Amino acid sequence: MNINSIKCYLIILVCCLATFLSGCKKESTVREEIKIGNASIKHSSLPSKSQMLAQNLSKPCKYWIAGVNGFLEGAPSNPYFDMVLSQINNAGGVLVNTQFDTKQEALNANLTFEQSAVSLAQTYNLTFQPTGIMTDPVSSSCNGDIFDPGGYSGGGIEGGSGTGGNGGFLQVPLRPTITIDPNTRPCLESIKNAVVNAAQISVTMANLLKRVDNDHTKAQNAVLALANNTNISITLGEKTIPYQTITNPDGTTSVRETHGETNPITGSIKLNTLTLNEASDLAVTASLIHEMMHSYFVWGANNLTGEEAMAFSDLNRYLFDQEDGTAHPYNYPELGFMQHWQMGETYVNSMALILLGVANSKGITTSPDPSISLEVYCRDIFWGSLQQTSGLDAPNAARSKTNSEREYKNQSGSTGKNDCQP
Amino acid sequence: MMKNLILSLTIIGNFYCTATQTSNELKDDGIIINKIIDIVCEKEVRPKSVLISEQLLSNLDRYLTSDKNKKSSDSLSLLIEGKWNYLKQIKSDSYSKEWKQFSLPKAVNEKKTIGNKLKAEDLRFSTVQFSPEGTKAFVVYSRTINNISQGTVFFFFENKNGVWIHTAHYVPFFD
Numbered sequence: 001m002n003i004n005s006i007k008c009y010l011i012i013l014v015c016c017l018a019t020f021l022s023g024c025k026k027e028s029t030v031r032e033e034i035k036i037g038n039a040s041i042k043h044s045s046l047p048s049k050s051q052m053l054a055q056n057l058s059k060p061c062k063y064w065i066a067g068v069n070g071f072l073e074g075a076p077s078n079p080y081f082d083m084v085l086s087q088i089n090n091a092g093g094v095l096v097n098t099q100f101d102t103k104q105e106a107l108n109a110n111l112t113f114e115q116s117a118v119s120l121a122q123t124y125n126l127t128f129q130p131t132g133i134m135t136d137p138v139s140s141s142c143n144g145d146i147f148d149p150g151g152y153s154g155g156g157i158e159g160g161s162g163t164g165g166n167g168g169f170l171q172v173p174l175r176p177t178i179t180i181d182p183n184t185r186p187c188l189e190s191i192k193n194a195v196v197n198a199a200q201i202s203v204t205m206a207n208l209l210k211r212v213d214n215d216h217t218k219a220q221n222a223v224l225a226l227a228n229n230t231n232i233s234i235t236l237g238e239k240t241i242p243y244q245t246i247t248n249p250d251g252t253t254s255v256r257e258t259h260g261e262t263n264p265i266t267g268s269i270k271l272n273t274l275t276l277n278e279a280s281d282l283a284v285t286a287s288l289i290h291e292m293m294h295s296y297f298v299w300g301a302n303n304l305t306g307e308e309a310m311a312f313s314d315l316n317r318y319l320f321d322q323e324d325g326t327a328h329p330y331n332y333p334e335l336g337f338m339q340h341w342q343m344g345e346t347y348v349n350s351m352a353l354i355l356l357g358v359a360n361s362k363g364i365t366t367s368p369d370p371s372i373s374l375e376v377y378c379r380d381i382f383w384g385s386l387q388q389t390s391g392l393d394a395p396n397a398a399r400s401k402t403n404s405e406r407e408y409k410n411q412s413g414s415t416g417k418n419d420c421q422p
Numbered sequence: 423m424m425k426n427l428i429l430s431l432t433i434i435g436n437f438y439c440t441a442t443q444t445s446n447e448l449k450d451d452g453i454i455i456n457k458i459i460d461i462v463c464e465k466e467v468r469p470k471s472v473l474i475s476e477q478l479l480s481n482l483d484r485y486l487t488s489d490k491n492k493k494s495s496d497s498l499s500l501l502i503e504g505k506w507n508y509l510k511q512i513k514s515d516s517y518s519k520e521w522k523q524f525s526l527p528k529a530v531n532e533k534k535t536i537g538n539k540l541k542a543e544d545l546r547f548s549t550v551q552f553s554p555e556g557t558k559a560f561v562v563y564s565r566t567i568n569n570i571s572q573g574t575v576f577f578f579f580e581n582k583n584g585v586w587i588h589t590a591h592y593v594p595f596f597d
Contacts, residue, residue, distance in 0.1 A: 239487060244480055247519035248569045249473050249544065256571070261595040265496045294596040333462050333563065336573035336596045389597045391570035 031073045032085055034128075036092040061142035063106040068092040068113060074126035083361050084124050088117045091205050106138045109208060116204040123197055178227055181237025185276065187420040188236055191285050191358075195292070198357030199223040202350075218315070219289070219350035222296040232299055235268040236288075238276055259287040259385060259408065262294035264330045269295055275408065277422040282415045283407035285358050286381045289351050290343070297339050301327040318342045340390040348386070352378040359415065368413045369403050381407050451550045453586050454559055455524060458577050459545070461588065462563065469545055471525045477517040478548035478562040481574045482509060485594040498592040501578055508553045509560055542568045557581045563591075 072088065074081050095113050114130045121128035180189045199220035206217045226232055244256040259279070260271040269291040276284060300312045301319050313320050313327070318338040320327050328335050343351070355378040359365075367377040383394035384404020394400040406414045451474075459468055486502070486509075502509055524547075548562035559579040564571045573596075578589040 241484055241487075244484075246477060246569075247475075247521075249475075249521040249523075250569075252569065254569050258597050261597055263496070264593045264596055265498070291596075298596075331575070331590075331592050333565070333575045333591070333593070334573060335593055337565075339596060388570075390572060391567050 029073050030076045030078075030081060031071055032081075034068070034070045034072060034085070034088055034092060036068045036089065036096050060101070061140055062101070063103045063138050063140045065095050065106055065110045065113075065137050066139040067096055067137075068110070068130070070114075070117065070128055070130040072121060072126060072128050074121075074124075078125060079363065080124035080361060081126060084121055084126055084128075087120060087201055087205065088128065091116065091208055095208065103138050103140065110137050112208050116208055120201060120204060123200065177229060177232050177234070179233065179235050181235050184237045185420060187276075187284075188238065188271065188288075190419060191281070191288055192236060194358045194361060195285060195289055195354060196223060196227045198354045198361065199227075201357055202353060216350055216353055219293065219347045219354055222300075222347070223289070223292055223354065226292055226296050226299065229299075231303065232267070234266065234295055237268075237270050238273045239270045240274060241270075241272040243274065257388065257408070259283075260291045262291045262298065264298060264335065267295040267298040276420045278408070278410060279420075280407045280410045280414045280417050281362065281419045282355065282359055282364065282378075283381060283404075283410075284420050286351075286355055286378070286385070286407070289354055290382065290385060293343055293347060293351065294339055297342070298330070302330070315346060316342050318345070337390050340386055340392060343382075344386050344390075344392045348379060348382050351382050352376075355381065362418075364415050368406060368415060369399070372399075377403055380404055384408070450552070450559070450581075450586065452524070454550055454561060454577075454579055455547055456526065457579070457586065457588055458547070458561060458563055458591075459526065461577075461591065462545070462565070462575075468526055471523050472545040472547060473521050474524050474547045474549060475517075475519065475521045476514075476549045477519055478546060478564060478574075479512065479514070479517055479551070481562050481564075481594065482548075482560075482576070483513050485576070486510060486513065497590070498576070498594060501590065501592075505580070506553070506558055506560055506578060508558070509551060512551055544569075546571075559586065 070088075072081070072085050091113060095109060117128045117130070178192060180192070202220040203217050203224060206220075226234070241258045241261065244258070246254050246256065248254060257275075258272055259275040260269060262269050269288070271284065271287055271291070275287060279287070297316065297319055300316065304312050313325065318341050319335075328338065332338075352375055356375050359374060359378065365374065367374040369377050369380075372380070380394075380396070380400040380403035383392075383397075383400035386392045387394050387397060387400060388404075405411065410417050455472065455474075459472070463469070485498075544566045546564045546566055551560045552558065557580060559581070561577045561579075563575045563577055564573065566572065574594060575591050576594055577591045579586050580589050581587070
């Protein structure tokens with residue numbers, strides 16, 4: 001064997017070793033490419049170039065993000081990978097299908113998307129890395145001329161990428177303003193975190209879409225106000241609240257099952273130990289969201305000032321005196337009912353979306369009631385409780401009662417119980 | 423003979439005292455409940471009657487199970503730890519399920535008395551819980567529609583110079 005042969009073997013050995021190590025590294029993470037827009041995805045809501053040329057001759061300019069690209073990476077065992085991937089893909093899909101009136105708005109939206117995706121990934125111990133960043137990611141159509149710096153038509157708009165604002169983007173991770181009672185079981189903290197994370201995802205995506213005021217984020221904003229505000233300090237714990245059997249004056253009996261309670265003065269929350277022992281994880285999560293709404297009402301009615309207070313009173317009119325506009329005091333006899341009424345009228349759909357987000361993050365993607373979607377099923381769980389605690393009329397009272405009971409009693413066919421064991 | 427007479431007088435005396443006390447408490451019950459109705463029906467007309475049952479006191483038991491290991495400092499806790507601490511002794515495993523109807527005067531403070539606002543609406547009260555010396559009182563109030571409670575309120579009263587004064591009321595919890 002001559003020296004050249006030895007060199008050759010050594011080179012092959014080094015190459016094999018490098019390949020092996022590279023392979024090892026790849027095994028420790030999963031990596032998924034995200035590629036939306038450009039040549040691969042067509043703008044479903046945007047007209048074709050020829051249509052634009054024909055239609056936009058006398059119309060103002062329109063701007064859009066031609067495409068988003070990036071990589072999501074994380075440990076193969078990370079259970080949130082698919083959910084985060086799906087959320088980023090959905091948001092990216094919406095972004096490239098949205099038209100903006102100014103270039104700056106488009107740039108801001110693109111920046112918000114990238115920041116949101118990075119933060120969302122971080123929340124779940126994943127990494128999102130935007131790639132293929134163009135000098136100018138904005139395409140536009142002005143009076144029939146299409147500028148597509150991303151490569152559609154080879155044209156280009158001069159100018160920098162811009163930094164823009166972040167459109168109210170909320171930072172994660174969250175500050176611990178909801179303290180867990182040390183005497184309670186550990187699952188409450190993970191459920192609380194799941195609720196806050198699901199709310200965060202919804203709001204992040206809504207910010208991206210500039211839909212911060214729509215019905216899909218009202219409860220999410222309430223949950224985040226509670227979780228992110230350093231002026232709030234509430235405790236989350238558990239206590240046994242026996243199911244109450246009342247004999248009514250007409251001789252009938254009513255059984256009142258209380259899943260949790262909120263202190264009207266401090267806003268602190270206690271979930272019923274009996275519920276934690278018996279109910280499915282989804283029902284426990286619903287109870288926590290319900291009580292967090294009470295806590296938010298307590299805080300909002302008593303602490304907000306100025307424009308924030310006005311916005312709060314506009315949204316939550318049942319918590320205020322209809323004649324003089326002042327907030328009902330903490331000892332107003334009907335306050336509990338008014339808060340339930342407010343939840344039913346204003347928040348229940350967005351509360352259900354938080355619950356849906358938590359369900360998805362736990363791998364629950366189908367409704368146990370095949371006649372309805374999982375989102376509507378989540379709504380039923382909340383309506384079941386509102387019916388029981390305040391007698392509010394649910395859109396479908398019988399179905400809500402059945403579906404709510406299935407989860408609270410963890411009956412056969414429920415979404416199941418894994419987290420909060422007795 | 424003399425012995426029997428003394429014994430009989432003692433029994434009659436005891437009976438008279440108890441009957442007078444019960445009669446006074448019943449009168450006080452009425453005064454206190456009327457005062458609560460003035461508060462909860464502030465902008466409304468008064469109902470013709472309300473319902474009273476001891477079993478509503480289970481709401482007090484529920485409240486008292488809070489923070490067993492932790493002392494609370496909110497104003498409701500301070501009342502129950504302070505002047506109204508006799509309430510901590512009244513817990514019962516079997517409250518009476520009986521209901522009594524309590525009729526209200528036809529008009530008070532220019533408010534007219536009419537039937538309950540909604541057909542299925544009831545104003546319900548617990549029995550009034552007086553302190554041993556008779557100067558403090560406590561009542562649980564709940565408005566129900568179709569036998570579903572819309573909320574629970576704790577009312578506290580103090581007797582000052584023979585007059586029952588409303589001291590405070592609290593919503594103890596939101597469900």
